[in-house]
Amino acid sequence: xxxxxxxxxxxxxxxxxxxxxxxxxxxxxxxxxxxxxxxxxxxxxxxxxxxxxxxxxxxxxxxxxxxxxxxxxxxxxxxxxxxxxxxxxxxxxxxxxxxxxxxxxxxxxxxxxxxxxxxxxxxxxxxxxxxxxxxxxxxxxxxxxxxxxxxxxxxxxxxxxxxxxxxxxxxxxxxxxxxxxxxxxxxxxxxxxxxxxxxxxxxxxxxxxxxxxxxxxxxxxxxxxxxxxxxxxxxxxxxxxxxxxxxxxxxxxxxxxxxxxxxxxxxxxxxxxxxxxxxxxxxxxxxxxxxxxxxxxxxxxxxxxxxxxxxxxxxxxxxxxxxxxxxxxxxxxxxxx
Numbered sequence: 001x002x003x004x005x006x007x008x009x010x011x012x013x014x015x016x017x018x019x020x021x022x023x024x025x026x027x028x029x030x031x032x033x034x035x036x037x038x039x040x041x042x043x044x045x046x047x048x049x050x051x052x053x054x055x056x057x058x059x060x061x062x063x064x065x066x067x068x069x070x071x072x073x074x075x076x077x078x079x080x081x082x083x084x085x086x087x088x089x090x091x092x093x094x095x096x097x098x099x100x101x102x103x104x105x106x107x108x109x110x111x112x113x114x115x116x117x118x119x120x121x122x123x124x125x126x127x128x129x130x131x132x133x134x135x136x137x138x139x140x141x142x143x144x145x146x147x148x149x150x151x152x153x154x155x156x157x158x159x160x161x162x163x164x165x166x167x168x169x170x171x172x173x174x175x176x177x178x179x180x181x182x183x184x185x186x187x188x189x190x191x192x193x194x195x196x197x198x199x200x201x202x203x204x205x206x207x208x209x210x211x212x213x214x215x216x217x218x219x220x221x222x223x224x225x226x227x228x229x230x231x232x233x234x235x236x237x238x239x240x241x242x243x244x245x246x247x248x249x250x251x252x253x254x255x256x257x258x259x260x261x262x263x264x265x266x267x268x269x270x271x272x273x274x275x276x277x278x279x280x281x282x283x284x285x286x287x288x289x290x291x292x293x294x295x296x297x298x299x300x301x302x303x304x305x306x307x308x309x310x311x312x313x314x315x316x317x318x319x320x321x322x323x324x325x326x327x328x329x330x331x332x333x334x335x336x337x
Contacts, residue, residue: 002336003098004317005056006047012318012325014047015059023094023102025071030108032083036121037096037314037334038062040162044321046089059317061089063096064111064120065337074105082111084120086128086287090276096121097317099336109287115294118309122162122301122331123290129275130167131286133223133245134174136271143285146296150175153215155237157181158225159191159199160329163247165307166299167223168194170289173298176221179214181207187329194306202230211237218242218266227270228253235262243269307331 001022006014025031037060047059064084067077077083085108089095094102111120131144134154141148154171158164159180171178172195180191181202188199200210211219211233218239224230227246234244235258246256258270275283293299301307308330312320316334323332 001099002314003058004314005058007053007056009048009050009053011048012044012321015318015321017315017317020098022100025069025074025102027072028074028105029071029102030067030074030077030105031069031100031102032063032065032085032108033068033100034063034065034096034098034336036064036117037336038121038124039320039324039332039334040125041324042125043089043095044325047321055093057089057093058095058098058101059089059321060095060097060334061087062121062124063088063101063336064117067108068100077105077108077110082113082117082120083108084111084123085109086124087276097314097334097336109291112295114297118333119294119299119301121333122307123294123299125275126162127166127170127290127299128283128286129163129247129273130170130223131289132273132275132278132282133167133247133271134171134221135282135285136245136269136273137221137243138269139241142282144170144174144289145292146173147175149221152176152220153179153218155179155181155211155215155219155222155234156191156196157202157222157230159194159196160187160306161225162307162331164191164223164225165194168196168306169299170293173293173296177215179211179219181211190303190306190308190329192306193304202233208233208236215239221245223247226250226253228256231256231258235259235266235268238266238268241267243271245271245273247273301331303330309333311335
């Protein structure tokens with residue numbers, strides 16, 4: 001079978017297409033024939049940095065395809081089932097940039113017939129991260145459901161990014177009023193297409209005033225992409241008992257200055273998160289919620305839904321990684337089959 005691997009860290013030119021033996025599932029595992037693999041920032045960052053590799057690594061955490069073999073003990077999935085997968089390459093040598101991947105049953109989720117492989121591949125890291133950000137409030141819920149954030153106001157910083165896009169859609173599905181911040185009219189159009197009720201240009205001098213006018217009692221939840229730059233704004237616009245959930249770091253920003261007295265006065269929770277290291281219970285809740293949102297048709301992708309797609313062939317995986325590293329606005333997908 002065809003697979004993309006790298007044996008040393010570095011630029012995208014370390015990625016090589018090879019032929020390798022087909023894997024087979026063991027007990028509690030399934031084999032998925034990947035149709036579409038997705039590239040996230042974590043994929044090129046893992047390729048560029050870290051320690052020496054003791055075996056070749058297949059990149060990419062997310063993907064979607066069809067089960068073609070199941071291992072002993074797997075009774076609720078069968079060959080032919082359409083699925084999406086998550087965290088395929090986390091602490092494992094086998095990501096989704098290959099024709100066949102074997103995964104533990106837990107990391108394989110049924111994809112409804114109404115959902116495309118493009119959608120399935122676009123879930124994983126972005127949607128599970130977005131869920132954890134939206135579920136970080138001390139007031140709950142710890143697992144989103146349709147209408148579960150009714151009456152809340154959510155601020156999505158960077159609403160045109162992949163996580164921001166998923167956060168907008170999940171928050172709308174959960175019944176929240178959503179304000180998205182963007183840096184250009186083009187990105188504003190994408191945030192609106194994703195379902196944001198209000199869009200604010202964060203480069204404007206009165207951005208905080210605009211957000212406060214839209215949320216006079218204060219924002220309840222912030223899904224934050226750049227807390228180092230936005231901590232002061234967040235502290236100004238949130239309400240009492242709000243949570244600011246930060247899921248990314250900005251280039252060159254290793255530290256953040258948080259306003260102490262405003263945070264105390266409002267009982268603000270500053271939550272930093274990484275989807276890989278949340279608890280199994282939190283991850284399982286996120287997977288269930290995302291699957292429910294997909295079944296409800298709440299997470300569509302494509303430019304008309306606020307998430308433009310760039311496509312590459314498996315042999316062009318290096319170019320796909322470069323596109324994400326270069327800041328492509330949207331989702332980069334690789335056609336494997």
